[in-house]
Amino acid sequence: MTQLPQTIDVTGISLDRLDAPENIACWSGTFDGGEITLLIEPAAEPSAQALDAAVGAISDFDELRAAAEQFLASELAGDSWGLADDQRALLARRPAPFDEPEVVVWQDGTWMIRFAESPLAMAEEYGIGVLFAGHVPVSVEDLSDADEA
16 A cells, blocks of 8 residues: 555645544644545545645635535525424524534545534534535535444
8 A cells, every 4th residue: 555645735734644444544634714624535645636625615615614504504494304493593593503614525526514513403423514516515414323324
C-alpha cells in the first residue's frame, strides 16, 4: 500500500490525517466557520473530485451553511419527518438551531454539512446532515441510526 500523506493542504487549510481503520483514510482540519473532513474509503489519497468539492465548500461556506440551515428548517417542518410540535417550534428559531458545522467530503466528490449540535431529538449523538449536489442542498441525512449501518 502506498504511504499516505500525514497532511493535506486545501486552500491554505492544513488537514491532518486521523487514526482510522486500515481501509479508511481520513484527514481533518478547521477553517473560519467550521471544520472539514475528507473521508476516503477505500484508503487512498483524495481524488481531484474530492479536493474540488472541499475547495468549493470552504470557499462558499457561509452561503452554503445558510442554505443548509434553511433546507433543514423547511424539510423537517413537513409531516414526513414526524417531528413533535415542540421540535417543529425549534425550527422557527433565529439563528437556526444548528451549530458546530462540519463539511464531510467523500472520494467521489459528494459532500454534506453535518451539524454536530442541535436541540432536535433526531440530532442526538451524531448530529444531522444536509447532502449537497454541487452547491444545492438535496437531502436531509438523519444520522441518528449511524451505528446501525
